Amino acid sequence: MNEQHNVSSKPGAKPSRPRRRWIIAAAIAAAAGVLSITGISYATEEMGMDMPHHHRGWHHDMTPEAMSKHVDAMVNHILADGTPEQKTKVADIAKAAFKDLQPLKEQHHAAHQQAVKLLTQPTIDRAALEQVRADEMRLADQVSRRITQAVADAAEVLTPAQRIKLAEHIKKRMG
Numbered sequence: 001m002n003e004q005h006n007v008s009s010k011p012g013a014k015p016s017r018p019r020r021r022w023i024i025a026a027a028i029a030a031a032a033g034v035l036s037i038t039g040i041s042y043a044t045e046e047m048g049m050d051m052p053h054h055h056r057g058w059h060h061d062m063t064p065e066a067m068s069k070h071v072d073a074m075v076n077h078i079l080a081d082g083t084p085e086q087k088t089k090v091a092d093i094a095k096a097a098f099k100d101l102q103p104l105k106e107q108h109h110a111a112h113q114q115a116v117k118l119l120t121q122p123t124i125d126r127a128a129l130e131q132v133r134a135d136e137m138r139l140a141d142q143v144s145r146r147i148t149q150a151v152a153d154a155a156e157v158l159t160p161a162q163r164i165k166l167a168e169h170i171k172k173r174m175g
Helices: 017-036 040-046 064-078 084-119 126-157 159-172
Strands: none
Touching: 064 084, 126 159
16 A cells, blocks of 8 residues: 555554545535435425526525515526416415525525534534434425425416416426
8 A cells, every 4th residue: 555645454443544535525425415406406396496596496696675576587498478467476375485495495495504613623423414414304394395385386386288388398397
C-alpha cells in the first residue's frame, strides 16, 4: 500500500485520516441523498407541474407574490383549454397547497442540517440519526397526504376529458 496514506492491514486498526475523511464524506452524501428524496421533492411533479429551473418544486428564494404568479402561469399552461373559473379554482387549490407545504419544507431543511451535524460529529449517534430518518418519513407522509388532497380537489374541478389530458401530461413528465 501507499506509505503516504498510512494504511494498516492489521485487524482492528483505525483507518488512516484520508480514508476516514472519505468515509465521512460518503456518509454525509448518502444521508443528504436519502433525506432529500423522502417525498417532499416530488410535490410539484406529482401535480404535473413543469419546473425546469427549480429543485422539483422547492422555490428557495421565491416570495409569496412571485409564487402566486408562478402558479397562475403554470395553471394557464397546463389548463390551456380550461375555463377562467376552472383556472382560478385550480390556482387557488395549488396556492393553498404550496402555503401548507412551506412549513414542511422548512422542517425538511432543518432535518437535513441536523443529519449533516450528526454525521460530522466525532462519534456517530445512531439513535439520533434514526430519529431524523423517522421524522423525515412522517414529514414525507404529511406532504404526500397534502398533495393527494390538492390533486383530488383540482381533479374535481376538471371535466373527465380534462383529467385524461392532465394524466397524459403527468405521464409524459414523469417519463
